Amino acid sequence: MTVENVIIIGSGPAGLTAALYTARADLKPLVFTGNEIGGQVSITNEVENYPGFPDGLTGPELVDKFQKQAERFGARVEYAEVTEVDFDAHPFRIRSYDNEYQAKAIIIATGASPSKLGVPGETGFTGRGVSYCATCDGFFFQGREIVVVGGGDSALEEAVFLTKFASRVRVIHRRDQLRAGSTLQERAKRNQKIEFIWNTVVTEINGNGAVESVQVKDVNTGEVSTLEAEGVFIYIGHYPNSQLFKGKLKMDEEGYLIADRRTCTSVPGVFAAGEIADPIFRQVITSAGEGCKAAIQVERYLAELEDRAYPGHQ
Numbered sequence: 001m002t003v004e005n006v007i008i009i010g011s012g013p014a015g016l017t018a019a020l021y022t023a024r025a026d027l028k029p030l031v032f033t034g035n036e037i038g039g040q041v042s043i044t045n046e047v048e049n050y051p052g053f054p055d056g057l058t059g060p061e062l063v064d065k066f067q068k069q070a071e072r073f074g075a076r077v078e079y080a081e082v083t084e085v086d087f088d089a090h091p092f093r094i095r096s097y098d099n100e101y102q103a104k105a106i107i108i109a110t111g112a113s114p115s116k117l118g119v120p121g122e123t124g125f126t127g128r129g130v131s132y133c134a135t136c137d138g139f140f141f142q143g144r145e146i147v148v149v150g151g152g153d154s155a156l157e158e159a160v161f162l163t164k165f166a167s168r169v170r171v172i173h174r175r176d177q178l179r180a181g182s183t184l185q186e187r188a189k190r191n192q193k194i195e196f197i198w199n200t201v202v203t204e205i206n207g208n209g210a211v212e213s214v215q216v217k218d219v220n221t222g223e224v225s226t227l228e229a230e231g232v233f234i235y236i237g238h239y240p241n242s243q244l245f246k247g248k249l250k251m252d253e254e255g256y257l258i259a260d261r262r263t264c265t266s267v268p269g270v271f272a273a274g275e276i277a278d279p280i281f282r283q284v285i286t287s288a289g290e291g292c293k294a295a296i297q298v299e300r301y302l303a304e305l306e307d308r309a310y311p312g313h314q
């Protein structure tokens, strides 16, 4: 079996930047995309804060540029999911549904996924009115009533985007203060189609074949009421995609991988980049930066391995 220099698990900004840097170091990285290439940014409608693009661009456009740039220098992209990892022996082993691979170094960039509300109806109506991706599904709600759940940047950014289609967008937030930054708050509050419903949580999602309404509860009074809506877009944060590494790598109580300043995890040779190890910043630019750091560390790690195998070589 070929032993790869480096396998990168995940293809968001962290994974594709790690691919670019390791490719430019002539390490011929192999990138596993996971479910789909790009991770969360590929379902983001507008990226306005990635430097170098003063007019902004869409998430899929940015991912396409990341991928092309990495491939130009020799990165190989495998459209597959990693199903198993073994970091006990070196070279490390990983499996996809179809194959087994070996690598001298690994970069984990599996990112984070949208959190679920966990209320009745949410799972059953996913894809039939419940969505976590306005970019993907907004178009289907032309002239319809939509509710957005959450009070952070994602909720407001996507609520504004959804007003292109919806007749009205009601943002349901569990407090009376938004978590989102001031620019987005102002943009959302200025938008005539957006209404805020404060101090309220969704307790049930109901319908007949597709979503027709949500049941909500006022957290102060306990009063329960029904809001008619055909679309329910949920933006209440994220959880790290670290299930594959449970018991194999150190993680915090929320499941984020613990990596040192040099992006090394609890296993030497296994590095972590992007949101999988970052519950705090979670920006495209910070994830890309972490991917760059992990790639540089892989280069150093591989050089040290070589030195140990062939002491004194140039």
Ligand code: NAP
Residues within 6 Å of the ligand: 049, 117, 149, 150, 151, 152, 153, 154, 155, 157, 174, 175, 178, 179, 180, 201, 235, 236, 237, 238, 280, 281, 282, 283
């Ligand atoms: P977030 O900042 O963690 O916000 C999550 C929101 O959901 C909060 O308002 C939270 O309420 C609410 N929430 C959490 N659990 C809930 C539950 N069980 N039921 C009801 N509401 C719940 O997540 P995010 O908006 O996805 O943003 C993640 C990161 O990406 C942030 O750092 C953000 O700045 C960044 N981001 C930036 C941009 C941009 O710069 N354009 C765009 C999108 C995201 P509380 O406020 O009460 O906790």
